[in-house]
Amino acid sequence: MPGPRSSSRRVQGRPLRARIAAAIEALPGLDRLVLALRLLDRLSALETAGALRLPAREVEERTRLALATLAGQAAPARASVRRRAA
Numbered sequence: 001m002p003g004p005r006s007s008s009r010r011v012q013g014r015p016l017r018a019r020i021a022a023a024i025e026a027l028p029g030l031d032r033l034v035l036a037l038r039l040l041d042r043l044s045a046l047e048t049a050g051a052l053r054l055p056a057r058e059v060e061e062r063t064r065l066a067l068a069t070l071a072g073q074a075a076p077a078r079a080s081v082r083r084r085a086a
Contacts (some may be wrong), residue, residue, distance in 0.1 A: 030062065031062050032051075045063070
């Protein structure tokens with residue numbers, strides 16, 4: 001049975017998960033698709049490029065930019081969580 005501390009983390013994580021999901025949904029369609037294939041389906045850049053008929057360099061660049069966008073949106077959320085934990 002989870003203790004009170006793990007239950008608290010689970011409750012605090014819900015808004016963060018919702019923000020992450022919203023941030024992913026807000027990505028442009030092709031960037032979102034590239035990220036899903038790379039991270040969820042665990043395809044390589046070459047496999048993703050073949051599936052989408054894109055150059056591998058474009059897949060790599062879209063992956064990098066999408067992750068940077070998500071990281072930039074996550075920074076304020078991480079700061080908020082740290083303030084609440086202190």
